[in-house]
Amino acid sequence: xxxxxxxxxxxxxxxxxxxxxxxxxxxxxxxxxxxxxxxxxxxxxxxxxxxxxxxxxxxxxxxxxxxxxxxxxxxxxxxxxxxxxxxxxxxxxxxxxxxxxxxxxxxxxxxxxxxxxxxxxxxxxxxxxxxxxxxxxxxxxxxxxxxxxxxxxxxxxxxxxxxxxxxxxxxxxxxxxxxxxxxxxxxxxxxxxxxxxxxxxxxxxxxxxxxxxxxxxxxxxxxxxxxxxxxxxxxxxxxxxxxxxxxxxxxxxxxxxxxxxxxxxxxxxxxxxxxxxxxxxxxxx
Numbered sequence: 001x002x003x004x005x006x007x008x009x010x011x012x013x014x015x016x017x018x019x020x021x022x023x024x025x026x027x028x029x030x031x032x033x034x035x036x037x038x039x040x041x042x043x044x045x046x047x048x049x050x051x052x053x054x055x056x057x058x059x060x061x062x063x064x065x066x067x068x069x070x071x072x073x074x075x076x077x078x079x080x081x082x083x084x085x086x087x088x089x090x091x092x093x094x095x096x097x098x099x100x101x102x103x104x105x106x107x108x109x110x111x112x113x114x115x116x117x118x119x120x121x122x123x124x125x126x127x128x129x130x131x132x133x134x135x136x137x138x139x140x141x142x143x144x145x146x147x148x149x150x151x152x153x154x155x156x157x158x159x160x161x162x163x164x165x166x167x168x169x170x171x172x173x174x175x176x177x178x179x180x181x182x183x184x185x186x187x188x189x190x191x192x193x194x195x196x197x198x199x200x201x202x203x204x205x206x207x208x209x210x211x212x213x214x215x216x217x218x219x220x221x222x223x224x225x226x227x228x229x230x231x232x233x234x235x236x237x238x239x240x241x242x243x244x245x246x247x248x249x250x251x252x253x254x255x256x257x258x259x260x261x262x263x264x265x266x267x268x269x270x271x272x273x274x275x276x277x278x279x280x281x282x283x284x285x
Contacts, residue, residue, distance in 0.1 A: 037232050037243050037253065045250040047093035053278035055139045056101040057082065058130055060123065062108045064147035065175055077179070078103065084244065085183040088235055092246040092267040096274035101140065104130065108150040115152060116163050119144055119172045134169035138280045141186065143171040151175070162188045165212055180235065180242065187236050187246065190273040191219045192266045195226040195237040227264035230254030236266055246270055
């Protein structure tokens with residue numbers, strides 16, 4: 001069993017930067033993270049030309065969200081979240097693009113989820129077709145967004161989660177999550193990990209292998225970790241300042257490499273994931 005959590009530090013919807021181009025057990029840090037960096041000191045690689053695999057993200061909003069947001073605001077949120085995802089993928093030379101599959105609504109009034117398992121169960125009762133599609137189509141993801149009133153997340157502890165070992169195409173999020181939180185969670189669904197220091201503190205004496213089913217042992221890669229560089233960290237890290245990139249030895253910030261080939265190359269992991277996904281999608285056509 002492998003549970004991925006995103007801490008409350010990702011809730012701040014503030015980011016101070018020039019745009020470069022347009023899962024676990026315990027959370028130990030509670031500070032607010034920001035997409036805050038000096039764009040002139042972020043050096044990106046020249047990306048090779050490669051066909052991008054399309055991935056589709058279906059949002060399902062808790063009806064109660066409509067008491068705080070109108071339809072136009074929700075549509076703008078979807079656009080913003082996907083724009084950040086695609087920025088991160090593009091900056092990291094990952095041949096994949098996120099697109100919206102639309103949105104539906106979820107009634108939590110008499111079925112308030114208590115955890116990820118109950119979220120999946122209740123959503124299956126109301127939107128079975130969406131979860132069946134996620135099971136059948138490897139490039140289709142369902143993101144359930146809970147209102148503040150119906151969220152089971154402890155705001156000071158976590159704000160979104162995935163369980164890739166059990167639900168490889170499913171995310172649950174609190175509406176207060178920041179726009180760049182989406183790609184962090186989708187990264188987990190590609191088996192990307194946090195930075196080594198954070199991961200070690202979260203696992204304590206355990207190992208990822210001991211928490212992962214035998215069928216998925218091969219998904220755990222030694223190089224699939226986030227990285228810290230300069231005063232910031234890559235998108236899968238728990239740094240207070242975040243860069244819009246996956247870890248890669250080919251990316252530098254403030255003169256420091258944002259990864260290494262042995263332990264921190266999530267760009268490689270996501271690229272391998274994208275290529276495998278493209279083959280699966282082609283095989284279905």
